[in-house]
Amino acid sequence: MNVLVYLIPISLILGGLALVGFFWALKTRQFDDPDGDSQRILTKDYDDKPKP
Amino acid sequence: MAQSVSGSHSPTQNALFLALPGIHCGGCISAVERALHAEPGVISARVNLTLKRASIEVAPGIQAHQMIDALARAGYEAQELDGAALSATDTDKRGKALLMRLAVAGFAMMNVMLLSVAVWSGAAEATRDMFHWVSGAIALPTIAFSAQPFFVNAWSALRVRRLNMDVPISLAIILAAGMSVYETSMGGEHAYFDAALSLTFFLLAGRYLDHRTRSVARSAAEELTALEVPRTLDENGEAVAVADLSVGSRIKVLPGARLPVDGVIVSGNSELDRSLLTGESQPVAGGPETPVSAGEVNLTGPLIVRVTAAGQDTSLRRMANLVAIAESGRNRYTSLADKAAQIYAPLVHTLAFVAFVGWFWASGDARLSINIAVAVLIITCPCALGLAVPAVATAASGRLFRAGMLVKNATAMERLAEVDTVIFDKTGTLTMGAPELENLHDHAESDIAVARALADGSGHPLAVALAREAGKAGIQPADVTDIAEVPGQGVKGLLDGKAVYLGRPGWVGAVPSEVTATYLKIGKGAPVAFTFCDALRPGAGETVATLSARGLDVVLLSGDVSGAVADVAERVGISAWEAQMLPEDKAARVAILSGSGRKVLMVGDGLNDTAALASAHASISPASALEAARVVSDMVLLGNSLTPVAQALSVSKSATRRIKENFAIAAMYNAVAIPLALAGFATPLFAALAMSASSISVSLNALRLGPK
Numbered sequence: 001m002n003v004l005v006y007l008i009p010i011s012l013i014l015g016g017l018a019l020v021g022f023f024w025a026l027k028t029r030q031f032d033d034p035d036g037d038s039q040r041i042l043t044k045d046y047d048d049k050p051k052p
Numbered sequence: 053m054a055q056s057v058s059g060s061h062s063p064t065q066n067a068l069f070l071a072l073p074g075i076h077c078g079g080c081i082s083a084v085e086r087a088l089h090a091e092p093g094v095i096s097a098r099v100n101l102t103l104k105r106a107s108i109e110v111a112p113g114i115q116a117h118q119m120i121d122a123l124a125r126a127g128y129e130a131q132e133l134d135g136a137a138l139s140a141t142d143t144d145k146r147g148k149a150l151l152m153r154l155a156v157a158g159f160a161m162m163n164v165m166l167l168s169v170a171v172w173s174g175a176a177e178a179t180r181d182m183f184h185w186v187s188g189a190i191a192l193p194t195i196a197f198s199a200q201p202f203f204v205n206a207w208s209a210l211r212v213r214r215l216n217m218d219v220p221i222s223l224a225i226i227l228a229a230g231m232s233v234y235e236t237s238m239g240g241e242h243a244y245f246d247a248a249l250s251l252t253f254f255l256l257a258g259r260y261l262d263h264r265t266r267s268v269a270r271s272a273a274e275e276l277t278a279l280e281v282p283r284t285l286d287e288n289g290e291a292v293a294v295a296d297l298s299v300g301s302r303i304k305v306l307p308g309a310r311l312p313v314d315g316v317i318v319s320g321n322s323e324l325d326r327s328l329l330t331g332e333s334q335p336v337a338g339g340p341e342t343p344v345s346a347g348e349v350n351l352t353g354p355l356i357v358r359v360t361a362a363g364q365d366t367s368l369r370r371m372a373n374l375v376a377i378a379e380s381g382r383n384r385y386t387s388l389a390d391k392a393a394q395i396y397a398p399l400v401h402t403l404a405f406v407a408f409v410g411w412f413w414a415s416g417d418a419r420l421s422i423n424i425a426v427a428v429l430i431i432t433c434p435c436a437l438g439l440a441v442p443a444v445a446t447a448a449s450g451r452l453f454r455a456g457m458l459v460k461n462a463t464a465m466e467r468l469a470e471v472d473t474v475i476f477d478k479t480g481t482l483t484m485g486a487p488e489l490e491n492l493h494d495h496a497e498s499d500i501a502v503a504r505a506l507a508d509g510s511g512h513p514l515a516v517a518l519a520r521e522a523g524k525a526g527i528q529p530a531d532v533t534d535i536a537e538v539p540g541q542g543v544k545g546l547l548d549g550k551a552v553y554l555g556r557p558g559w560v561g562a563v564p565s566e567v568t569a570t571y572l573k574i575g576k577g578a579p580v581a582f583t584f585c586d587a588l589r590p591g592a593g594e595t596v597a598t599l600s601a602r603g604l605d606v607v608l609l610s611g612d613v614s615g616a617v618a619d620v621a622e623r624v625g626i627s628a629w630e631a632q633m634l635p636e637d638k639a640a641r642v643a644i645l646s647g648s649g650r651k652v653l654m655v656g657d658g659l660n661d662t663a664a665l666a667s668a669h670a671s672i673s674p675a676s677a678l679e680a681a682r683v684v685s686d687m688v689l690l691g692n693s694l695t696p697v698a699q700a701l702s703v704s705k706s707a708t709r710r711i712k713e714n715f716a717i718a719a720m721y722n723a724v725a726i727p728l729a730l731a732g733f734a735t736p737l738f739a740a741l742a743m744s745a746s747s748i749s750v751s752l753n754a755l756r757l758g759p760k
Contacts, residue, residue: 008167008186011163012190015159016159018159019155019156023152023155026148026151026152033101033102034102035101035102036081036099036100036101036102039077039078039101040078040081043078043079043081045082
């Protein structure tokens with residue numbers, strides 16, 4: 001059972017990484033327009049340069 | 053009409069927000085953004101498809117109506133949104149903070165659940181204790197952070213010696229966590245860390261959904277004053293502040309301006325547009341001695357007005373007071389969730405207390421008794437109840453939003469479901485509020501050409517409609533010279549040396565007809581009439597038919613004259629109608645109906661409807677309505693069509709049914725689980741199962757309302 005000494009911290013760190021990732025996505029406003037973003041990727045308007 | 057009035061009041065600002073009810077795909081995003089970028093003065097424009105909204109950064113001085121016109125040319129319907137109210141929700145700190153707490157709780161819950169699985173599947177002795185300690189190390193800081201909203205609410209309720217839903221919630225979370233720490237330190241078998249966390253998580257989810265629906269709702273009652281003009285002109289054309297006017301002062305009102313005070317015309321002739329105040333579709337003539345009231349628009353000639361009432365005494369202000377009184381009545385509505393909480397909170401405490409006392413009396417073991425009381429608290433805790441209403445409200449308002457309707461008030465859906473009588477306003481609600489020429493093809497082309505030439509010289513609504521229709525038919529204006537507008541009467545000019553007139557029947561020597569009309573007289577010839585009707589709003593007929601078919605009483609109340617009201621009532625198929633209603637009459641009619649136990653839905657757009665809108669059980673106004681009317685309404689139609697009204701009624705009915713079903717599901721789970729918990733059979737595993745199962749089934753039931 002000594003393996004738990006590693007496994008529990010590892011699982012916590014991996015989960016924590018996902019949590020930090022979620023905070024980052026929230027901060028950079030990636031949930032403001034989910035419908036629009038899914039459509040925008042298909043239009044050719046900004047193929048050459050990203051929207052300013 | 054209402055739109056242009058409210059639009060002219062938008063302040064100079066650099067950010068504009070438009071609602072775009074018609075967009076639905078990536079092509080629309082590109083087209084709208086391209087159309088907006090092509091406009092001069094636009095710095096940047098970005099469409100949000102989820103919210104169906106465009107935010108535009110513009111150079112100072114650019115007005116929203118220019119953007120709306122540009123989008124109309126591109127084929128998209130747009131409405132201006134209140135920038136100040138939106139930026140308040142945009143930097144929505146509370147919403148983000150809730151989401152943050154929810155994410156932390158979710159993360160901790162999953163980790164602790166995994167650790168608990170090991171305990172449930174038989175970990176014992178030292179391993180179990182270690183797992184409990186690790187769980188506690190995760191759970192305690194998480195609870196301290198994530199459950200704060202509940203603690204704060206519970207504390208503020210307890211401080212004023214009241215009970216709310218958050219009191220049993222906080223108690224359950226704190227007791228569960230505290231009890232688990234104690235049990236763990238004693239090497240006990242049951243720890244409820246996972247239950248405390250999943251309680252926090254599910255309830256926060258409900259709280260977050262609730263917050264999202266509410267943040268769309270805006271506070272009412274402040275914008276009526278925006279209509280009042282702060283400055284006006286005195287007799288000599290000098291600007292004066294309206295606040296400085298007193299009874300007896302004289303002011304000058306130019307064509308196109310809105311009257312700031314109640315008064316009597318001293319000199320000048322003109323026509324006055326009263327449609328926003330009274331619902332009259334036709335402008336009325338005004339000359340010396342005609343009384344006028346604040347809010348009317350002067351159409352054709354300059355007027356000198358003697359003030360009879362200013363400031364607090366004007367009819368506009370009295371109307372605002374009427375609205376404020378009516379509003380306070382509606383705020384007393386108790387929602388289903390509140391009713392449930394009133395029964396629920398005392399019941400839970402009693403049950404937990406009874407469990408403790410009962411077990412202590414029977415066994416004399418305080419630790420066991422507290423354990424069982426905590427289990428009862430956890431199992432009865434209103435996870436499902438907390439989700440039952442917000443999940444349904446989110447699904448239902450999302451569905452209405454896609455149909456083109458904005459739900460502004462949190463309890464609007466429940467109130468709408470109870471409606472059994474629908475009252476429509478006429479001008480601007482059932483009709484578009486703009487005249488439309490009826491009998492263009494009855495006239496000779498030469499007559500129309502003369503009429504168009506004269507109509508081009510006036511800003512009167514009938515003249516504008518006539519010129520537009522003639523232009524559509526491709527008829528060029530005749531060569532009329534010396535065109536002059538005679539205020540309050542019409543337009544005259546010269547055609548090949550003959551005098552030509554377009555205007556009121558009395559002025560051109562015609563017999564006035566029943567319907568709205570303007571008359572053309574060429575030389576000595578007999579006058580011919582151009583008749584107008586008020587175009588129906590799209591979907592008006594179908595909506596009335598659908599509502600009647602569902603057994604609702606449909607009533608038409610209008611401030612307009614009987615002839616016009618009867619005509620519209622017949623065209624849309626309403627048998628019960630009443631004309632020449634004053635704003636107070638409409639509100640009084642709503643009050644009488646409410647008094648006799650009817651639940652009234654008011655659909656209206658004018659200032660004369662605001663009191664009725666505010667006092668009705670539920671209210672809807674079109675986006676073209678005056679700001680004041682939109683502010684007091686529960687729901688706003690974003691598109692031009694009336695059809696979402698019928699849909700809103702059916703969606704609200706099924707939403708209320710879902711809410712009740714959800715309460716039934718939650719009650720059923722409790723009916724099974726509470727006796728088991730009281731009997732002491734509840735284990736942490738059992739609590740976790742009951743809690744998750746009821747929360748998930750309630751959410752799934754709410755989602756059945758989803759997109760269709």
